Amino acid sequence: MFMPASFDSDDLISGGLVAKEKAGDNQAALSITEISSLLKRTVEDRFAFVRVRGELSGVKRAASGHLYLALKDEGARLDGVMWKGSVARLGFQPEDGLEVIATGKLTTYPGRSNYQIVIERMEIAGEGALLALLAKTKARLEAEGLFDPRRKRRLPFLPRVIGVVTSPTGAVIRDILHRLADRFPSRVILWPVLVQGQGAAEQVAAAVRGFSELAEDGPVPRPDLLIVGRGGGSIEDLWAFNEEVVVRALAECTIPTISAVGHETDTTLADFAADMRAPTPTAAAEMAVPVREELLAQVAELGLRSRRAVVRPVVLGRERLEARAQRLPAPEDLIAAKAQALDDASERLRRGLAGVAQRAALRLQRSGGPLTPALLAGRLRQAQTQLSAQRLNPALLQSHIRADRQRLDSVTRIMASLNPDNVLKRGYARVSGADGRTVMDASVAATHAGLMLHFRDGVVQVAPADGPMPQVVPAPVAAPAPRAKAKRAAPVKQQDDLFG
Known part of the structure; x- marks a missing residue:
C-alpha cells in the first residue's frame, strides 16, 4: 500500500468532502490502470515460471483456438489460459476432472481484477491420472456404440x-x-x-x-x-x-x-x-x-477326396453286382425246365397231329362210301324239278321299273333347276375361266389371263385392255330333253323251261 510520507492517522478519521494535499506530499493518487499495471509486473516478476498441479475444471475451447480452464484442488481455484500455439502441442485432449501438471507463468487480468496462469505446457499428472482419463474416454465411446461387437x-x-x-x-x-x-x-x-x-x-x-x-x-x-x-x-x-x-x-x-x-x-x-x-x-x-502350403495341401486333399467320391460308387456298384451275380442260378438251370416242357409239348403235338389225320381219314372213308353215280343223278333230277316249278311274276318287275323311272324324272327336274345357264334367260351372265369352270370370287378372277362371259345368246371372251377385241361365240342350241313317255306294257312272255 502506497501512502504519502506525511501521512497522518487523523486524516482517516476526519475526512473532508474534497481531497486536499498537504504540504510536503510527494505521492500523487494512482489510477486504476496504474495500480493494475504495478500489480501485473510484480506478479509476473515474482512468478515468471511455476509448475502447478491440479484438477481441470470448466475446460472450454474458444473459436480462436485458445483454451480456457481452471485448476483446482481441495482448497483453492486458479484460472488458466492456454494460447492457440501451445494448444496445438498438447499430447492429449483436456477434459474436466483430469489431474494435470501445468507449466507457465502467473499474471493478472486487469479487466476482472483477478490473476491467472498462462500455461505453456500441460501434462497428465502420472500414470494413475492417465489411466483414469483412459477409462473415462473408453466409457464415453463405449456408450456411443463404437465398441459394439455386433x-x-x-x-x-x-x-x-x-x-x-x-x-x-x-x-x-x-x-x-x-x-x-x-x-x-x-x-x-x-x-x-x-x-x-x-x-x-x-x-x-x-x-x-x-x-x-x-x-x-x-x-x-x-x-x-x-x-x-x-x-x-x-x-x-x-x-x-x-x-x-x-x-x-x-x-x-x-x-x-x-x-x-x-x-x-x-x-x-x-x-x-x-x-x-x-x-x-x-x-x-x-x-x-x-498359409499357402496348407492351402495347396488342402486343395490336393479335396481333389483326392473328390476323385475318390467319383470312383467309390463305381467300385461299390461292381461289388454289389458281383455279389448278386454269385447268388444267381446257372443259365442251364434256368432253361432246363423250360426245355423239357418244350420237348414234352413237341411230342404231344406230333402225336396229336397224327391222331387227327387218322380220324379225318376214317371219316372220309365213312362218308365216301354212299357217294354213287345213281345217287348223284337222282339228286340232279330232283333239283331240275324244283327249278321248273319256279316262275317269275311280271307285275313284280314292272313295279320296280316304274319306281326307278319316277326317281329318274325327279333327278332330271332337280338338275334342270340347278343348271346355272337357265338363269341367263333372265338377263344374268356367268363368268368362267379358260377351263370352263365358273368363277365366283374376284380374287380367283385376278389369277386368270382371260375370262369368258356366258350370256343367253352366246359367250364373250374378255381380254386384257391392250389385247384384241372380245369375240362373241354363239351359244350352242341345246336339244330339248326327251320326255319320258309311258310305254305300253308288252304282253308277258312266259319263260321257257331251262330243262325243256
Whole structure:
C-alpha cells in the first residue's frame, strides 16, 4: 500500500468532502490502470515460471483456438489460459476432472481484477491420472456404440491387397512383410505415419480415412484388409492409439481392420474399435492371410477326396453286382425246365397231329362210301324239278321299273333347276375361266389371263385392255330333253323251261 510520507492517522478519521494535499506530499493518487499495471509486473516478476498441479475444471475451447480452464484442488481455484500455439502441442485432449501438471507463468487480468496462469505446457499428472482419463474416454465411446461387437466385420479369407498404417522405419513393417512372405506373399501398401508423440494420432486417423476413401478402380488399389500397428512401449508411448480421433476413424472405416498395437499385454482403445485385435504385429500378419502350403495341401486333399467320391460308387456298384451275380442260378438251370416242357409239348403235338389225320381219314372213308353215280343223278333230277316249278311274276318287275323311272324324272327336274345357264334367260351372265369352270370370287378372277362371259345368246371372251377385241361365240342350241313317255306294257312272255 502506497501512502504519502506525511501521512497522518487523523486524516482517516476526519475526512473532508474534497481531497486536499498537504504540504510536503510527494505521492500523487494512482489510477486504476496504474495500480493494475504495478500489480501485473510484480506478479509476473515474482512468478515468471511455476509448475502447478491440479484438477481441470470448466475446460472450454474458444473459436480462436485458445483454451480456457481452471485448476483446482481441495482448497483453492486458479484460472488458466492456454494460447492457440501451445494448444496445438498438447499430447492429449483436456477434459474436466483430469489431474494435470501445468507449466507457465502467473499474471493478472486487469479487466476482472483477478490473476491467472498462462500455461505453456500441460501434462497428465502420472500414470494413475492417465489411466483414469483412459477409462473415462473408453466409457464415453463405449456408450456411443463404437465398441459394439455386433458392428465388427469378418476378415476376408485371402485379401489381394493389404494396407498397413505404421512407421516406415520401425520393426513392425519388417515383421509384417517377413511373415506375409513366409505364409502367403501378398501385395502390401504402406501409409507411413508417426506412431507416437505430437501429431501421431492425427496422422494415424488420416491414414485410416485415406485408405477407406480409395476408389475401387483408382490408380492406387483399394486394400481388402487394413493393419494398424506399432511396437511395444509404455502407456505414454501408445497413447496416440487411445485418442478419440483414431478410435472414430477405425470405427468408421469401410475396410475390415486389425489393430496390432504393442505387445500381447498392451491394450489400447484402438483394439476395441477395430474388427480384430492382434497381440503383436506378427500375429496380425498371421491373421491376415492363411498359409499357402496348407492351402495347396488342402486343395490336393479335396481333389483326392473328390476323385475318390467319383470312383467309390463305381467300385461299390461292381461289388454289389458281383455279389448278386454269385447268388444267381446257372443259365442251364434256368432253361432246363423250360426245355423239357418244350420237348414234352413237341411230342404231344406230333402225336396229336397224327391222331387227327387218322380220324379225318376214317371219316372220309365213312362218308365216301354212299357217294354213287345213281345217287348223284337222282339228286340232279330232283333239283331240275324244283327249278321248273319256279316262275317269275311280271307285275313284280314292272313295279320296280316304274319306281326307278319316277326317281329318274325327279333327278332330271332337280338338275334342270340347278343348271346355272337357265338363269341367263333372265338377263344374268356367268363368268368362267379358260377351263370352263365358273368363277365366283374376284380374287380367283385376278389369277386368270382371260375370262369368258356366258350370256343367253352366246359367250364373250374378255381380254386384257391392250389385247384384241372380245369375240362373241354363239351359244350352242341345246336339244330339248326327251320326255319320258309311258310305254305300253308288252304282253308277258312266259319263260321257257331251262330243262325243256
